[in-house]
Amino acid sequence: MIMRRPMLKGLLIVLAVAIVAVIAWAVWSRVRSDRARLPGTTVADRHPTSPAARPAQPAAATPRTGVTIDPRRQQLIGVRTVAAKRAEMTELVRTVGVVQYDETRVTDVNLKVEGWIRELYVDYTGQLVTRGQPLFTLYSPDLLATEHEYLLALKTRDQMQSSQIADARVRADTIVAAARQRLALWDLSADQLQALEQTRQPQAAVTFRSPAGGYVTEKQVLKGAHVTAGQSLYRIADLSVVWIEADVYESDVSLVRLGQHATVTLDAYPGERYAGRVVYIYPYVNQQTRTNKVRYEFANGRGRFKPGMYANVELSVSAGAGVTVPANAVLDSGKEQIVFVAQGDGYFEPRRVKVGRRLGADVQIVDGIKTGEQVATGATFFLDSESQLRASLQGYEAAPAPAPAAGPRQQLDITLRSQPDPPKAGENQFEATVKDSAGKPIDDAQVTVQFFMAAMPTMNMPAMRSEVKLLPVGGGVYRGTGNVMIAGRWDVTVSVARNGQRLGSKQMTVVAR
Known part of the structure; x- marks a missing residue:
């Protein structure tokens, strides 16, 4: 019976697979036997x-040796090489902060005299006020009595102008100045004192004006309320300049300096970037988060920054010039960092390096690589495995004879x-x-x-x-x-x-x- 060609071809394939399996089994047995003879x-x-x-x-450290990969295998497994370059390294410090009031631009409105609120002109929180704008009128018996004293002093001084006694005229001027100073200390403005002097009529309800411009962030007064000396009535914040306070990781604190320029983006206004600067670095570190708080100052002319907002802060710091390679070219085992350097003809040498800071997609090489050397950036795990395997096989071939035991x-x-x-x-x-x-x-x-x-x-x-x-x-x-x-x-x-x-x-x- 004549065997068909397809059947003959199938038998030949089965025979070839069997031969390969026998050879593989023999090689594995030899390796196991060699390992068994090791001391x-x-x-x-x-x-x-x-x-x-x-x-x-x-x-x-884990033993490694050089490996040779032909160009075809390099293409199949994805090995790529990039030249180590010397570049001006700019490191970015990114963090998230919170917009806060500039504490130097917050004003507290209070009284130095007791009284009752007659009229209330600024009557809700959040209202925008300008410097000198009327806030309220106050009736105060003490203030009214002092106005009468001032008017009486003015009348006495006028009468003493024709006196032949110089000391009497000086004493009258002193009394007028003292009464005027007392009213001024109770926050009557120069215009109000001048009007009082011209009209010679006391004001039962005195108008108090805003000492600063900004937004009313706190209001603790109502129309007709009784108020006492020292009581806080309003708090006004000028938002033309704001602070942003952000936590910087302890490892990045050395990169931050006073006066450095910072850039901020807000989620509320995507695509917009705002420039500011570092104005204060807190002198202590948070022990729980291991971060250092840093204060930035930003102009807020358009009112974009609102206290309480989150802000993304970015500092661009120059780290000088140095050798850099792509970060994926470095294998970090925890004990050492390895880079595979291409030496030509498909040969890759494993080399220990000392790594500096991470710079975006690149990493700084402090020692071990020179500018222009080609390093592997793709399939580095494969190169590392191949390197360790070949080093292990070389170790088996060069295994020393067993040393005599002591005792x-x-x-x-x-x-x-x-x-x-x-x-x-x-x-x-x-x-x-x-x-x-x-x-x-x-x-x-x-x-x-x-x-x-x-x-x-x-x-x-x-x-x-x-x-x-x-x-x-x-x-x-x-x-x-x-x-x-x-x-x-x-x-x-x-x-x-x-x-x-x-x-x-x-x-x-x-x-x-």
Whole structure:
């Protein structure tokens, strides 16, 4: 029977897939065998490792090595390069503030004499008044009596003008001046005193005028009310200039200076920008929010700013010239910052850098990069995973021979359990039991559980690591809570140490659900 061509082609494909699977299995077995021969490690869950005799070394940075990516792969995974540039760095400090009255432009209207309100001309809160505008009239027995005294002093002085006694004329002038000064201290204006002198008629109800222009923000008087000396009747605020007080983060306080120009936008008037300046920096920091209050002054000729409004404040601060790269070119592991520098022919070198301030979409590089060097800005997580993987493989190839242990070698019996079992993605409870070769519990040790998942370049996923520290509870039992980042297969290492010396470890594989 003659086999058809499509069927033959299908059998050839199945055969090819089988061959690839066999080769992959053989390679994986070889890698596992190589790892099993490394000192102080095992791959099987059932084999505990022997203790290490030398002291534990301080935690080092994650090993990385250069990687070569051909142009086609760069295009597929999205690797892009940008030249580091030297630029004049301008940093923006943004914050939200509240419009407030300029305290130096708020006037309190009160009386220095007791009396009764006869007429009330400004009779509601929010009314706009001008300087010198009549506010109310007041009947005051004390004020009326002083007017009579003033008029009597004026009459006496007129009579003394023809006196031959100079002292009498001087004494009359002094009495007139004293009475006039007393009325002036009670807030009678110069025009009112002049009218009183010309008409020689006392005013039973004296008109009081506004000492300042602005809006009435408080009104505490009614027509016919009895008022006392010192009582506040009105509060008038001049809104031609306003303050905006905003909280600046403690880390940005050093950028703020008195007299700096600021720009404000208001949600009520989109698209409009207003210019002002810094007039005061409070001398203390809010301990709860870790912010420093800053006061800005803005002209308000058009009346746009209304006290109580929220305002978006922006300060443009020159930070000098420096080297900058795009922020997405920097990988921050928490312990170090890495940038991949293109050296040509598809080779990328991982380089540690010292990062300064964030400047919009760019970041300042204080040390590690020179102007003009090309840095990778796309798929940097893939480059980092590839770099760490190759560094790990190089480490396996160059692994040193096992060092002789100080003293007799011992075997540790280490078991690890989780709740739930198997562990889930998220928070889990872990319990380890540690015993020596004689089955005696080991209580005075430091036990850590390390989780590792290799990078998956095809998914653009970097390698993942986490660590859980277990605390002794007695009887060789150690417990703790830790987080498994995602579901999947994890390589787990349980390490036991005492006084800085590693006693032993155990490796296993778990599959988180």
